Each structure stands twice: as structure tokens, then as C-alpha cells.
Amino acid sequence: MTDAPHAADRVAPPSEAVRRQAADRLAGLATPAGALGRLGEAAVWLAAVQGHCPPSPPSDVRVVVFAGDHGVTAHGVSAYPPEITGLMVQQFLSGGAGVAVLARLHGAALRVLDLGVDVDAGTFPAEVSAYKVRRGSGAIHIEDALTGDETLRALAAGAAVAAEEVAAGADLLIAGDMGIGNTTPSAALIAATLGIGADEVTGRGSGIDVDALAHKQDVVDRALERAGARVADPVDRLTALGSADLAAQVGFLAEAARLGVPVVLDGVISVACALVAEDYAPGSSAWFAAGHRSPEPAQSLALEKLGLEPLLDLGMRLGEGSGAVAAIPVLRSAAAALAHVSLLADVLGAQDA
Ligand SMILES: O=C(O)c1ccc[n+]([C@@H]2O[C@H](COP(=O)([O-])O)[C@@H](O)[C@H]2O)c1
């Protein structure tokens, strides 16, 4: 076991009193009971995490994309070559990446960080590589992803970034990912956390065929076998099976929760990190909402464990935080509905008057 900065205390929960106030208001709206469905549930969650009812539509949404490469990509687990990771980092900067387009549309700020891209630190602007931990993370079926020290540095980097975004005014955070091969460590982290097998968690990622899927499952299986009992500890789990970019996301999510700022989760990478964050900083997941459902089987299993139901189910598997950003207007709609839909008592009262 590493002497990690284990989250000492349970993360303080969102306001239960405001949650109840919001649930009561929802029940009193001029709609049939439950007619707002998950929009209503999202509004109640938003009120509780904001600490006031009715909730406000999130107005300072910040997306941070954690980029990194993964040693497993040299072993036939992805449909794309690892060079795409660095090229896409440039696309986040120039505004052509999918999440960049959606973030612009919905007025969200976008920041990309190179935690572990397999390029020299000088490849990107200095602020992009300010938290770089290493060039590429280990191929998890044959070696640890990171050293214990690198895991701690990545966790601390993610926490520092969350604190920066909160200090700058964020009222909603999103962690995105960019990394060819990253659905393999994500699946391994989810399997290790849930105590289930590679056959249940391994998916087609960026679009591999049936043969590659069988091979990827074997890679995940070997990674789990190699890591053994060390996976009981969330920090050691990241060292064995994660990566610099995923460990940083865990630190980011846990710190956002500790600071009491809500987070919308994205696809399988984001949800894998949220699952580990819940172990690392128990109580964190009360601050998380699920933006969308990914076709990756591991994401649904992890969401179920976290008790989260996705807002959207569009078959998206882009990553980058894109599914979470697509859910921003849904959350804004939820806040507006709870704030501005008439109360049924007032409607009935108007009839009597
Ligand atoms: O978000 C998801 O659920 C998701 C599912 C499949 C693929 N991705 C994205 O595709 C890349 C990883 O896919 P792969 O097949 O290379 O592991 C990575 O950059 C992710 O952002 C993302």
C-alpha cells in the first residue's frame, strides 16, 4: 500500500433540507405527479448541490479534458493509432474537436491538459503541459501503469485543477478524456472496483471488430490477474491499472466534490474515474450526475453501482466530455422548470377566486 493522501474524511453531502424542499416543490408543480421524469429528478439534485431552491441554471460551466496515452495501444486494443491523441489535443486548442463545438454552443469554457501524452513536454503550449506526469502510461497487462509517486502527483494535479476552476467561478464542472486505448484501463478499473470479470466490462471502444474484442478482453483479464489483491486500495488500483490522465481525473472529481461543486459525468472513462473517486473520497458521488449512457457495458455497470441514471441516451461514444456537455441544456431546462412552472395549488386557487 502507498502512503497516499487517502481522503481522510467522508465528503460532506449536498443539503438534505434543500433536497426535501425541492422534492416538495416538484410534487406541487402544475404537472401530473412525476410527469417531468428525470428532468424533475435532475432539478432536485441541482437544488441540493447548489444549496438553494429553486436551483439556478448553471451559468459558469467548465470542461477540463485530461489527455494521455496508454501502453496497451501497442497491443491491438484500439481501432486507431496512438498518434491521434496528440493530434486531437491540437483540435481541442483550435476548436475543431467535438466537445469544443458543443462547449461553444452551450457557453462552457474548455481547457485541455496533457497529463501523459506520448510527446515531449514542449510539444504543446506550456499551460497545456503544466501538469504533465509522464510520456504515456504503462501497458497494464504487463506492467504497472504508473509508479506510486506518479499516481500521487496525478491525483494532486487533478485536485489542483479542480480548485483552480472553482476559484475562477465554476458552478458546474465536467471532466473529459482524450486518449487512444483508454477504454482498456477504464474497463479494468471498473472490473477491479466491482469485483467482476473482463468478459462483463470489455467493449468495442472506438470501434474494434470481434477478434480485437476477444483480444482486448484477454488484455483486461491479464491486467486484473497481474494487479491481484493490490486493487483493494483505490490509489494502488490506479497505479496498477490506471494511467496519469485517469488518476488526474479521479483527483479532479474528488476535489470538486470536496469543494461542493457539482459535476456532470461523461462516458466510460469519466464514470470509471467517478467509481474510483467514490472509493478514494467516499461520498463524492452525491455531487455527480450522469450526463449520458455510453454503449460501453462497463459504464452502465459502474453507473448502476453509483446509483446514477443518465440524462441522455444517444448512443454517443466520443468521450472528450461531449456527452456531459450535451446534457447541459437538459440541466438548464430542469432548473427553469422547477423555478418557473406554476404551482398546482395556485392554479386551483385561481379557479376558486
Ligand atoms: O466515452 C465513452 O464512453 C467512449 C467510448 C469509446 C471510445 N471513447 C473515446 O475513444 C478513445 C478510446 O477508445 P479506444 O478504442 O482507443 O480505447 C478515447 O479517446 C475516448 O475518448 C469514449
Ligand SMILES: Cc1cc2nc[nH]c2cc1C
Ligand atoms: C478521431 C478521434 C477523436 C476522438 N475523440 C475522443 N476520442 C477520439 C478518438 C478518435 C479516433
